[in-house]
Amino acid sequence: MDRIVIVGGGSGGTVTANRLVEELDHEVDRGDVEITLVNETPFHVYKPIFLYVPFGEKELADARKPLVDLVDRRVELVYDRVTEIDTDGKSVRLSAGDSLDYDHLVVGTGAIPQPDKTPGLGEDGDGYHFYGPQASEDLRDALAEFEEGHLVLSVIGTPHVCPAAPVEFPMIADQWFRERGVREDIDITYTYPIQRLHGVKPTAEWMVPRFEERDIDTKTFFNVESVENGTIHTLEGKELDYDMLVGVPEFDPAPLIQEAGLGEDWMEVDRHTLESDHAEDVYGIGDVTNIPTSKAGSVAHYASGTVVSRIASRVRGQQPTANFHGKTICFIEAGTEEGTFIEFGYGRDPVVRDENKFLHWSKLGYNEAYWLTAKGVL
Amino acid sequence: MSESEHEADETVDARGSACPGPLMDLIGKIKNVEDGSVVALLTEDEGSKNDVPEWVEEAGHDLLDIVDEGEYYSIYVKKT
Amino acid sequence: MADELESLEAESAAIEDAADALLELQQDGTLDDLTEAATAVSLIADALDDEMVMAVASLANDLGMVADGATQTNTLRTLQTLMDAMDEADAFDDPQEVGMLGAVSKMRDDDVKRGLGFLLEFLGALGRQIERRAEAYDYE
Numbered sequence: 001m002d003r004i005v006i007v008g009g010g011s012g013g014t015v016t017a018n019r020l021v022e023e024l025d026h027e028v029d030r031g032d033v034e035i036t037l038v039n040e041t042p043f044h045v046y047k048p049i050f051l052y053v054p055f056g057e058k059e060l061a062d063a064r065k066p067l068v069d070l071v072d073r074r075v076e077l078v079y080d081r082v083t084e085i086d087t088d089g090k091s092v093r094l095s096a097g098d099s100l101d102y103d104h105l106v107v108g109t110g111a112i113p114q115p116d117k118t119p120g121l122g123e124d125g126d127g128y129h130f131y132g133p134q135a136s137e138d139l140r141d142a143l144a145e146f147e148e149g150h151l152v153l154s155v156i157g158t159p160h161v162c163p164a165a166p167v168e169f170p171m172i173a174d175q176w177f178r179e180r181g182v183r184e185d186i187d188i189t190y191t192y193p194i195q196r197l198h199g200v201k202p203t204a205e206w207m208v209p210r211f212e213e214r215d216i217d218t219k220t221f222f223n224v225e226s227v228e229n230g231t232i233h234t235l236e237g238k239e240l241d242y243d244m245l246v247g248v249p250e251f252d253p254a255p256l257i258q259e260a261g262l263g264e265d266w267m268e269v270d271r272h273t274l275e276s277d278h279a280e281d282v283y284g285i286g287d288v289t290n291i292p293t294s295k296a297g298s299v300a301h302y303a304s305g306t307v308v309s310r311i312a313s314r315v316r317g318q319q320p321t322a323n324f325h326g327k328t329i330c331f332i333e334a335g336t337e338e339g340t341f342i343e344f345g346y347g348r349d350p351v352v353r354d355e356n357k358f359l360h361w362s363k364l365g366y367n368e369a370y371w372l373t374a375k376g377v378l
Numbered sequence: 379m380s381e382s383e384h385e386a387d388e389t390v391d392a393r394g395s396a397c398p399g400p401l402m403d404l405i406g407k408i409k410n411v412e413d414g415s416v417v418a419l420l421t422e423d424e425g426s427k428n429d430v431p432e433w434v435e436e437a438g439h440d441l442l443d444i445v446d447e448g449e450y451y452s453i454y455v456k457k458t
Numbered sequence: 459m460a461d462e463l464e465s466l467e468a469e470s471a472a473i474e475d476a477a478d479a480l481l482e483l484q485q486d487g488t489l490d491d492l493t494e495a496a497t498a499v500s501l502i503a504d505a506l507d508d509e510m511v512m513a514v515a516s517l518a519n520d521l522g523m524v525a526d527g528a529t530q531t532n533t534l535r536t537l538q539t540l541m542d543a544m545d546e547a548d549a550f551d552d553p554q555e556v557g558m559l560g561a562v563s564k565m566r567d568d569d570v571k572r573g574l575g576f577l578l579e580f581l582g583a584l585g586r587q588i589e590r591r592a593e594a595y596d597y598e
Contacts, residue, residue, distance in 0.1 A: 042594035066594030069523075079593060158406040163398045193405055195432055199398025201425065221436050223405070236436050265410065271394070292395030292403070326394065337508075346394035347422065357503060364508055365515035372522045 002033045002315045007082050008108035009039030009067050012286030012300035018376035019308040021072040028074050036076040046370050053136040055176050060133050070374045085260035087279035104281050104311045111161050111251040111287035118249040120227030127245035148185035149243030155192050156224040157250035161295040166248050168333040174214045175335040191222035206352040253288050266290040272323040274307050283307045293326045302327040331363040339363045384454040386418030393422045393450050401429045419453040
């Protein structure tokens with residue numbers, strides 16, 4: 001009997017569980033394969049919604065659904081935290097004390113925001129972020145009262161998830177303030193660590209005129225070192241005063257990864273097979289991995305096809321042949337009425353299209369229909 | 379394939395990385411290492427040959443070498 | 459200068475190809491159809507707003523969730539069986555009221571026994587599926 005254990009019920013884990021059941025349909029029904037999905041809570045969270053919460057366009061409830069509504073009934077759901085992965089003994093330990101043995105393990109524990117490790121954010125800071133449920137609600141409350149002053153969106157953490165969100169936030173904010181009639185009294189500045197507005201050149205070029213026409217000021221070569229008393233200090237020796245700071249936090253993998261010897265930092269996997277560099281029959285999916293592309297939900301989704309195919313081959317005693325080529329697709333909201341997207345893969349340069357309302361609607365529509373992707377229907 | 383005389387304490391393999399790109403990958407690693415560490419950035423992006431030295435200078439680190447390995451570049455940066 | 463000439467040449471070749479393609483479409487009447495269809499796209503663009511897009515997509519999502527469940531092999535078979543049974547039973551033809559004694563006597567019928575057996579199995583499965591949702595839906 002093959003036991004497949006998936007750690008993490010996010011985008012990667014959920015769609016992998018569903019597609020595994022679909023692929024190994026007969027084996028599962030015969031009882032030759034058992035699939036277990038372990039997640040800390042009963043809920044699956046669709047994080048892109050957090051970007052809309054600060055503007056009152058979505059509620060937190062829209063961002064999550066019970067896993068039981070999204071996974072095939074034949075997937076065993078365990079609501080617990082994995083505290084240890086024993087790759088030699090091939091088992092994972094749960095916080096409740098029991099352990100689960102595996103023949104194949106998929107790790108999808110994600111990237112966890114670290115506001116306390118980020119200058120300006122966390123308990124000691126007065127900055128805000130939107131990379132977590134509570135944080136995005138706190139930001140919403142602060143933004144609702146913000147009617148004048150200097151708002152700074154600073155990309156502080158490297159790496160961070162969703163490279164599109166820091167670009168979207170100031171553009172949505174600009175539109176939102178205009179609709180509230182307070183844009184004239186607010187200055188918006190966007191800061192980025194390197195010498196252009198974004199890591200991806202086509203995106204940086206796309207941003208320049210659009211930020212200019214929206215009167216969004218920009219600061220490049222801006223690596224935030226510390227934040228004190230309303231002033232940001234960078235390691236390049238620059239200073240910037242703010243009235244409200246919204247920061248992109250640092251991100252870390254779960255400590256579990258390093259403790260299990262799966263990576264010094266992020267989980268180390270082969271970029272094409274997604275198999276762990278350090279352990280047999282262990283696969284990584286999504287933000288937790290070190291693959292050379294963005295930490296984006298679409299990557300986890302496309303990668304799951306490869307993981308599912310390779311595990312199925314092994315279950316059937318065949319040679320796995322599927323490879324992942326880094327397919328990534330990211331929407332970029334350009335304000336509240338226009339959007340665009342970029343698509344690329346390993347070694348393929350991204351191309352940004354001109355934004356239009358159909359692309360904007362496609363993104364809005366997708367936010368509603370995302371759950372079908374998690375189920376493996378779309 | 380040329381031999382480099384530099385020993386890297388850490389390597390960032392950003393070959394094929396389109397987003398957010400090799401330089402951002404490098405910055406992420408540099409933040410996490412100790413002063414004095416040497417980080418090797420492996421990149422296929424031609425632009426890295428300009429971007430990386432520019433950032434390294436602005437950030438006050440040392441650019442040790444850029445080695446053309448044929449299919450990619452190895453850029454050695456020392457954190458100071 | 460040579461670079462510019464090269465890219466000009468490439469562009470004019472592309473323009474020629476595009477013109478040829480358009481000519482074909484024009485001659486076989488497709489271009490007329492396309493331009494007419496395009497006005498429908500304009501209509502959609504003008505008529506839709508964010509709320510409508512989200513409402514339709516949300517409905518599509520819900521229907522998709524249901525359809526996905528309904529098309530599982532067993533579910534599909536059972537649904538079809540139930541539908542045939544509904545058709546056969548014609549509930550509104552001569553609806554009788556059946557009390558306890560009537561029910562017990564109907565249970566002597568083999569077909570009713572068969573149906574009852576199915577119902578009881580189904581109830582067990584239903585109980586298990588409800589139990590599976592207990593923690594997420596927050597009930598004991």
